Amino acid sequence: MDRKRIYLCLAHMSGKEQDFIKEAFDTNWVVPLGPNVNAFEKSLQDFLIENGKLKIENEGKQVVALSAGTAALHLGLILLGVQAGDEVICQSFTFCASANPVTYLGATAVFVDSEEDTWNMNPVLLEEAIRDRIAKTGREPKAIIPVHLYGMPAKMDEICAVAEKYGIPVLEDAAEALGSEYKGQKCGTFGKFGALSFNGNKMITTSGGGALIVPDEKAKKAAMFYATQAREPYPYYQHEKIGYNYRMSNICAGIGLGQMTVLEEHVAHHRHVHELYEQAFANVKGIELKSNPDERFNANYWLCTILIDKEETGVDCEELRVFLDRKGIETRPLWKPMHLQPVFAGSPCYVDGTSEKLFEKGLCIPAGPCVTDEDVAYIVSEIKSCICK
Structure with missing residues (x-):
């Protein structure tokens, strides 16, 4: 008898996804907004923000459901003001999606190696890179993107201390780390922004999709603005900034809601x-x-x-x-x-x-x-x- 092939990480359905998807079809909410999107964002937010001390520290954080984890990183960089000619420090040991959005914006990725304890960004090399970039360019990099590789949390105390010392914001790539914790705090909630992925092989899936964790309601509105083609509030279509079609659909969010029941x-x-x-x-x-x-x-x-x-x-x-x-x-x-x-x-x-x-x-x-x-x-x-x- 032939043994069934064993895959790295196949998607697993709870059985409840179909109910949310059916409701979306029945109510004709099949667009990139709707009750499933709102509920999925709230469910993620509740999961990420714990009770007690951590809840107080992170109580303002919000979640924006998007079409991909890459979209989340891209929007995070935009909200941090990264532009052509800037530099962004990235973890070298990672998937290309961690660094590609830097290039989308015409900025330069500056790569930092890992340390052996977690395989994630080395805080000592991070500071060395920052000092050298300041010496060479006369200015600080615009952002730091550490990655929680394979779900292993990075050394966030040390990384955030270096970032704070030089006044550089942190954008966490937590695409592989939904549910991982560092000192009892969920990965993705340490930096100013955090990115999650719900690709087909991740901890949960929305068939594709991702989310951006933002610091407050104002940042959420800005992220949603850019994620919906940067349409200005006029009765006609007016665009004063370049936007993107990055919002998650109500159908995919329905899958996500079902997945949250088994996360x-x-x-x-x-x-x-x-x-x-x-x-x-x-x-x-x-x-x-x-x-x-x-x-x-x-x-x-x-x-x-x-x-x-x-x-x-x-x-x-x-x-x-x-x-x-x-x-x-x-x-x-x-x-x-x-x-x-x-x-x-x-x-x-x-x-x-x-x-x-x-x-x-x-x-x-x-x-x-x-x-x-x-x-x-x-x-x-x-x-x-x-x-x-």
């Missing part, structure tokens, strides 16, 4: 899968599973990741990837750093080799809501089989 369940399942891997690889030489560095970090483990030591295992990550693919297991290399990408060949970068080493040795392994305990046992068994050979 906590999804996060718990990813953490459970990670725990199974942690137990299974505890005594396996040459396989290192990425885990929370200490009690401050509470990753959602959107994707579980491993580093393969070829000297210990006899195989490199590409050989293991091909072997597992033949066994019906989808894996993926870690992100190729942006400073190595041909499209960003001319961008300034401040690196120490960390992300290049991780790219060379790392692999993402299945962790989604459709991955069962039996799947994990099979995956671990095949990995051990490969390295024993």
